[in-house]
Amino acid sequence: MNQATKTFTKFNPKAYFTLIKSSIMEYMQYRMSVVVMLFGNMMYLIIIYNLWKAIYASVDTPTVNGMTFTDTMIYLVLASAQFSFMEAYLVWEMGRGIQNGDIVIQLIKPMSYEMYQLFIIAGGNFFNFVVTFIPTFFIVQIVTDWAIPMGINLLYYLAAVLLGSMINFAVDYFVGTICLYTHSIWGINIMKEILVTFLSGATVPLAFFPEVLYRIVMFLPFHAIYNTPLTLLIHNDLPVAEVGRMLLTQLVWVVVMFAAARGFWKVSEKVITVNGG
């Protein structure tokens, strides 16, 4: 491990770039899955559109909690599209690696396991972002008659989504480490998925949450994964100071979550017991 840590401290962009590239190439092989994923997103779009149209039709006011029908729909559809490009099944990957012993191969590589996974996942995220999120974004734009402003907010979104996916990775890495102890994957992963999507506002927009719950949620890191990027994307009338505050909050969470995940992994690394050693 010492050896690995030493090599890893020498920042080696070429190695990381190779990882990103190889994971993109792996994804390219599954072209069918992209089509199905897009189809899944479209189905979700149809359902959400009709559901919320029916919901808004049953109230008299056009806005509820400051959200119009279009706002809500854009928010939910993009949250789901963001979920599908961010979800890289790291908890599964780590859990399986622990169960079948493959993790050992990665541990002896001259790069920390964390960095290895980070760049593999970065490649996958990037690929899925381009082939599923961007098309979904344009379909939403066409359906809603270009409701999302095309200005500086797009840049804010890119910055925020980058930070958000880093927080997401750190959460995944932390949760994946739990698998070292429990040897259970499905249960741990589903709990993570539900916690993250629910508390980040991907299931129901945070604006609809009751006051108390909303305050609690804002103290947790999850809102920075979905709510912050999407808020920055949809609203282009936010003052710069507010944008700065939101991005800074994200940055703080990136640091905190990475420190937590790394610390937890360091402590837990010693308990790895693999099939047949």
Place this chain on the structure above:
Amino acid sequence: MSKVRFYFRIYLKILSQDIKSRMSYRSDFIISMIGMIFTNAAELAAFYIMFQNFNSVCGWTYYEMLFLYGFSLVALTPMQCLFENNWNLSGYVRRGDFIKYCFRPVNVFFYYISEIFDVKGLGQLAMGIGTLVYSWIKLELPVTPLLLLELLVALASASLFFIGIMNFAAAVCFYLINTGFLIGTVSKFRDYAKYPVTIFNKGFRFLFTFIIPIAFIAYYPSLVIMRPTEIPLLTWLAPAFGVLFFYASYKFWMYGASKYSGTGS
């Protein structure tokens, strides 16, 4: 008749083996169970939050929506518990391990499906029954033997539809290689089953009734109990349709399996 008894006996034997092996991973079992209950609790919380802001959806009240949700949870349980192995099919086929199922003197579909019993589905069943009973009381629906019988038939036919959908999604891997992701996407349809189909316009209503029949997982069958004065024809046809749909998916699965030729290794 003796054939049915024979299959039943084998089923219990295979099942008990699976449960025994699962029980040796006790912490996994407990965590999975908690995870399942967690999932449903979060969905209920989402419902609750939504109805804090809105009183009704398209003329459906909070408790009616809860009833649909509880109904769909119970109806999805047989797939979750008994047909769970469909999820692994594409992996077995790609790696070539599927061949082992072809050498047994029993029905391939039967043998493959009975291999796994997913215990955590029982957590979902418990949540579903709880939600159903709660909304039943709140809706002040009567409790009569006839109504309970109707409920059972409605639940059974709803289950057949979802199992059928998943059979189709899983069996695609016999025809096209590497379609493991398909079942994940298709299983998400279950989340849409809990909404009344009346929220859609005519075109989508047709789509979700006749092409991807998710409207039969909760909406049509549960009308028989929830709104007995306005039962559409499709509700009465649901049990027959369910059996036909399941049979078609079974044939599609079996035909694919008969074409299976291994990986050549």
